[in-house]
Amino acid sequence: MPEPIIRIDNIVKRYGPLTVLDGLSMEVMPGEKLALIGPSGSGKTTILRILMTLETISDGFIQVDGEQLYHVKKNGQLVPADERHLHKMREKIGMVFQHFNLFPHKCVLDNVTLAPILTKGMPRAAAEKRAMELLDMVGLADKAKSMPAQLSGGQKQRVAIARALALSPKIMLFDEVTSALDPELVEEVLNVMRKLAAETDMTMLLVTHEMGFAHDFADRVLFFDRGKIVEEGKPEDIFRHPKQERTQTFLRKIIAAGHRV
Ligand SMILES: Nc1ncnc2c1ncn2[C@@H]1O[C@H](COP(=O)(O)OP(=O)(O)OP(=O)(O)O)[C@@H](O)[C@H]1O
Numbered sequence: 001m002p003e004p005i006i007r008i009d010n011i012v013k014r015y016g017p018l019t020v021l022d023g024l025s026m027e028v029m030p031g032e033k034l035a036l037i038g039p040s041g042s043g044k045t046t047i048l049r050i051l052m053t054l055e056t057i058s059d060g061f062i063q064v065d066g067e068q069l070y071h072v073k074k075n076g077q078l079v080p081a082d083e084r085h086l087h088k089m090r091e092k093i094g095m096v097f098q099h100f101n102l103f104p105h106k107c108v109l110d111n112v113t114l115a116p117i118l119t120k121g122m123p124r125a126a127a128e129k130r131a132m133e134l135l136d137m138v139g140l141a142d143k144a145k146s147m148p149a150q151l152s153g154g155q156k157q158r159v160a161i162a163r164a165l166a167l168s169p170k171i172m173l174f175d176e177v178t179s180a181l182d183p184e185l186v187e188e189v190l191n192v193m194r195k196l197a198a199e200t201d202m203t204m205l206l207v208t209h210e211m212g213f214a215h216d217f218a219d220r221v222l223f224f225d226r227g228k229i230v231e232e233g234k235p236e237d238i239f240r241h242p243k244q245e246r247t248q249t250f251l252r253k254i255i256a257a258g259h260r261v
Pocket residue numbers: 015018020038039040041042043044045046047207
C-alpha cells in the first residue's frame with residue numbers, strides 16, 4: 001500500500017479571532033485527483049494556499065511527499081522549518097490561481113522559463129526546450145513570443161498552467177481556475193486539465209464551483225463547510241446520493257442556479 005503524498009493532521013488556521021480551519025485532517029494518495037467543493041468561505045482556498053506555503057498554519061502538522069512541510073527534525077524534536085526547507089518543499093508543488101498572475105512585461109516563453117532558470121539554475125536552452133513542450137501541450141506553442149496582454153483569458157490561464165508545470169511538480173493545485181473566464185473560454189482550460197489528469201500521474205487538487213467538471217474529473221470529492229470536511233466520497237455518491245443535509249442543501253442551491261452536477 002503506497003503512503004499518502006499529502007497528510008494533513010489536525011490543522012488549525014486562524015486569522016486573528018476568526019478560525020477558518022478547525023482541526024482539519026485529510027490524506028491524499030499519489031496520483032489522486034481530488035475536488036474540493038463547498039460554500040464560499042468554507043476554507044477550500046486556504047487549504048491550497050497553506051500547501052503552497054503562501055499561508056502558515058496556526059497548529060497541526062502537514063506531511064508532503066514523506067517530509068514535514070512546516071517542520072524539520074532537530075535533536076529528535078520537530079521545530080519550525082526555515083526558509084530553505086520551505087523553498088525545497090515548494091518545488092514539489094505547482095499552483096494555478098483564479099487570476100493567472102502572469103508577469104505582464106515578459107513574453108509567454110519567458111513566463112514559463114523564469115522559475116526553472118532562476119530557482120533551479122536550469123540552462124536557458126534546456127528551460128526553453130521544456131517550456132516549448134509544455135506550451136505545445138496546452139496548445140499555445142505559436143504564442144511563445146506573444147505578451148500576456150495579447151492573449152485571451154483562456155490562453156493566459158493555459159500559460160499559467162504551463163508555467164506551474166515547468167518545475168515538474170509532483171502535486172498540482174488549481175484554485176477556481178475558470179472562475180474569472182468568460183463562459184466560452186472555460187472549456188479550453190478544462191480540456192487542458194482533463195488531458196493532464198489522463199496523461200500524467202500527478203496528484204491534482206482542484207477547488208472549483210464547476211460541479212459538472214468536478215464530477216467528471218475527480219476520483220474523490222471533499223465537501224467543505226465552515227472549515228471542516230462534512231462529507232467525502234466518489235463523485236457519483238456525493239453528487240447523486242449526498243448523505244449529509246448540508247451537502248444536499250448546497251447541491252440543491254447549485255442546481256437551482258442552473259448548474260450541471
Ligand atoms: N488573509 C485573510 N485575512 C483574514 N481572513 C481571511 C484571509 N483569507 C481568507 N480569509 C477568510 O477565511 C475564510 C475562508 O476563506 P477561503 O478563501 O479559504 O474560502 P473558500 O472556501 O475558498 O471560499 P471561495 O469559494 O469564496 O473562494 C473566509 O471567511 C475568508 O474571509
